[in-house]
Amino acid sequence: MSLHATIDRVTDRIRERSASTRAAYLAKIARAAEDGPRRAHLSCGNQAHAYAAMPDKADLAGTRKPNIGIVTAYNDMLSAHQPYEHYPDLIRRAAHAAGATAQVAGGVPAMCDGVTQGRAGMELSLFSRDVIALATGVAMSHDTFDAAVYLGICDKIVPGLIIGAATFGHVPAVFVPSGPMPSGLPNDEKAKVRQQFAAGEIGRDKLMAAEMASYHAPGTCTFYGTANTNQMLMEFMGLHLPGASFVNPGTPLREALTFEAVRRAAAITALGNSYLPAGEILDERAFVNGIVGLMATGGSTNLVIHLPAMARAAGVLLDLQDFHDLSETVPLMARVYPNGLADVNHFHAAGGLGFMIRELLAAGLLHEDVRTITGGDLNDYAREPRLRDGRIDWVDGATTTLNDKVLRPATTPFAATGGLAQLDGNLGVSVIKISAVAPERHVIEAPARVFSDQEAVKTAFRNGELNGDVVVVVRFQGPRANGMPELHSLTPILSVLQDRGQKVALVTDGRMSGASGKVPAAIHVTPEAASGGPIARLQDGDILRLDVPSGRLECLTEGFETRPAAHFDSSASSEGMGRELFRAFRENVTPASEGASVVV
Ligand SMILES: O=C(O)[C@H](O)[C@@H](O)[C@H](O)[C@H](O)COP(=O)(O)O
């Protein structure tokens, strides 16, 4: 099938916009790529230090076997990353079986946004992505690696690791997932219990029981939030093995996939005949394919911030118009919570990413001729792994959906356009995730209630002040103000108001979680209030109109622009819980629309 005209046009536009930065990037990684093994370029002293603790130092001191660096985001705080605890031993065994060696190059931090949600720690969350990129640089700077395997899944971790892997783009990279936890209490039932608690209808004991039944085992949380959107990206961009993302932890197939990922990493180093540096996979076509997957699955709005930063690390320049144009063209094919009732285990069972990639390739909505870690092109990702006698067989994935309430063909989708829309207007540019919002709520016009922090919203709700139709504005939540936290903990109370029949919307220069859903929210408003954006001039009672079909977010109250901007009291966000360490980040971060970064 020939490539859809819009996919072609957007890709050409990105290629043209990125011509000089991409050329400079490719020249940089070409200079960095020398005949391997990389460790042979180190002095004897450097090498002796690198091998001192290793049992296979003779192999390392040799010059034949590729050495694989492991960059791991293991910790016990993220259920998704806890399974990584023993991966290094498994990877070393797999490397030896593949005629290679492996060393843990370094660890990177990982924040669980579910633990910090609604708390001060969430103000470090977005910045932690760049800390992960920096830590990846520290790990890879040992320069003894002919390939790297990256162990990371959740929200900021894959984006941070990609920025790091792209920066070391001369080194082949394979991303290795750990898989989703088995399904527990359905996500919509969890959300219902939260609303009952917010409305004072049940006690904390019932809430705790529901939460523990929902998040109950090692593995990624099963809603389609940022973590699972990242997993989708890694297949659409060719950095995972096909069909690897949603295989549960602790299963024989999971272990076999990790072994195979290591075998592939050993096979694509500069020591062999199939050298495949990460920087050559991470081109404009891979990023367009990733955005297509984001739209087709109704993925997390956080990737509208992360993908520009990830791409920039590889010399590829994305802008919001690219997301908008692709969203207008790509159909919504999946309904996974918060966009529906199913979770990622149900999605995978219905045909999952292999079915989607097959369908989107057939519709000309994906670049087929891309480079991937399989050594083949994107057609490999319409196949999936089966374990037979301890070996992986790659078989054709589902050619029809096994559950059309969860997954549909590109020709008969849930919606003709993707899950995300861009809004323009006299408050600036913003993003809204429409895949989770009922169509009758795509236009909201109501008086504003203006807040400068999320706790004040919760207090106003508890005091019964949020009556009638209301647009809740929460400003001074942008990256320069307080690190751009997710305001997901407002979801239960805004949902209570909406379920009471009030017209409700949220407008913020902050973010929402990928798990946020049914209340219309115009987020990432840029310019942010702390940079003097118009949102800083809003007052209670101003009439705001959020209008998705027309792509507009407007303040309809005359003359608001001439008011003085509200004062931002930064004291609350400048210290405590480590925030004092991130002042330089707040002072130097780029706008959300450019990736909200201090490193790219
Ligand atoms: O972007 C995301 O997907 C979220 O940050 C997610 O990773 C976060 O952990 C949610 O807060 C979990 O959902 P609950 O907070 O509703 O459990």
Ligand code: SF4
């Ligand atoms: S998906 Fe979110 S809540 Fe679940 S482990 Fe990852 S960061 Fe934590």
